[in-house]
Amino acid sequence: MGLSNILENVIMALTSLKSNKMRSLLTMLGIIIGIAAVIAIETVGGSLTGSVTDSMSGMGVGNITVGLTQKSSDDTSGTSAGVTLRRFMDNTPGAEDLISDEMIGEFEETFADKIDRVELTREAGTATIDKYGDPDTTISATLTGTTPETLQNLEEDTPILAGRWLTDADEGKYLCVVSEKFVQQAIGTTNADAVGARVVLTVNGNPCAFYVAGVYKYVENEYASLFGAQDDDSIQTTIYIPLETARVLTGADEGYQNITVVTATGVDVTSFVDVVGDYFASYYTRNDTWTASASSISSLVESMTEMLDTISLGISAIAAISLLVGGIGVMNIMTVSVTERTREIGTRKALGAPSSAIRLQFITESIVLCVIGGIIGVILGVSMGSWLSSLIGFAAKPSISAIVIAVGFSMGIGVFFGYYPANKAAKLDPIDALRYE
């Protein structure tokens, strides 16, 4: 069988399918739906994973968060009385439960080569202040206590415009670093003149005076615009203050409920996160109520991807059923076609067609039917997928390999489900076929 004969068979198949357009289309439907579903879910899956990874990498893929969690009732560590009492305890950790500076110090020493730094922050609530030149309007800002090290790492995204970041020497002092937006909102001077200014913030209802040590660049939150244009006065920026100052302001115990470990570059975060979790948990084996655990964005992304894979698998299973039903439909319609064209088959045999040629003709027809269905399915799936992924907000394309596999698979369906009717045609007795009414 030469290439030209295969081409001739394909043309013959197309002619035959064209003469029964409606029937061919209906037969293809199962395959179209099956292939479209697979391609669409491929695209949507890629889009979801992409958007999740994208938005989370901004949050720091190399970060591990260590936090206190309450022990579950089936955790048998701690004293037996404690285990029994556990469920009756209230859920705020006491001073002795918090992650202490000693633990952090030991941790930093043990894993010096694996970690870049440990970021410590303490939220001190929301501070309010009168708007500059308009005492009736109130400006809000978030008060965050943090270490000089952590602040240094903000320089890349929000560089200092005037003054300086806080240093170790500022610990416990009432100094702050504000945004340029805050300078406009509440101070009303140039950035340079704002440095050294005295601002009286209301924290938890109490006035509290701070001196401005520095002004950092204001970067508009990209998600804020999602909710429409914001009123300039309602924009809430962060005021950074020393860690110890924040602790005193909130009256909290020494120690931390959460810390952020920034891993060194090249460290496998997903496996290191377990090491960190186990390390901190080891401090809490004798604690009746609390323990520490670690999590990371990477592991979150991973479990998210896993979940998506499960969903894709489910939809693929449905698509497989659709393809199976489609294949049976193809077999049915090919059987009908063979019966309808019995006399044609007889004529072809009289003209000298060997059985193999008849078989090839009908298998080709079945393949062409399925491949056209597959191609329509791919087109439909791609457009459906790109529409859905535009809704998700992360443009994704299905992989070329997925398209090739889809078309190849529909070809396989054509061969598999076309073989039986084609063989039936090939085995017809020429005389019986010619005399068929």
Place this chain on the structure above:
Amino acid sequence: MADSKQFAEAVARRVNGPRRPRPLIEMQGIRKSYYIGQPNELEILHGIDLKVYPGEFVAIVGESGSGKSTLMNIIGVLDKPTQGTYILDGVNIHEARDNQLAAIRNQKIGFVFQTYNLIGRQSALKNVELPMLYAGVPGGERARRAKEWLTRVGMGERMRHQPNELSGGQKQRVAIARAMVNEPALILADEPTGALDSETSRVVMDLFHEMHERYHKTIVLITHNPALAQECQRVLTLKDGRIVDERKGGGARGAL
């Protein structure tokens, strides 16, 4: 040239006695039964002996149901006899496998049917190309030869037409081109004018004469029309599955 050939044949005949070339069709005691082994077993052909020599134009006549088509299908190796021997162009068809029979139909036989049997939704050209497709002739050559034969049967202007756009006579001309295109030795026609009016029948019959005279084809033709049968060289009459009469045809044409 022709004179010297005739002279050589005449000499040969005188030396060897009357001698004819090997028959193209050689049948002996051909029987065909249906429902074999069942209580209603039915024998349609009761021992046919038949020899057809290359270049002959033979007509088969007989009542409807006398077994003409059955015999024709056996001659065309579409069907196998229940008993008897059949040697076609030196090949014992009882020993041939299905694929070999297909090749024989493709290379040695051209069929023309009463109902034309053109493949629907395929142009006249594609229909004529079909036997060459099964013979493995390359595409360009197929189209060239198909056009040539369509032109010879007077269908050169309608090569792109589909069967449903052609009249009965035109369809039969396409069918004759299709039967001729692989240059078979034997043309088998089962009532080729059976569905045509007398005027069109004349055109089609003339085409068969042309295939016989100009292209030296051996032709076996079934007809109900005694006048058309009379035009052939030899007329066989079939009755109830037996050849009951064999005579020479008049050869006079235009008897319609």
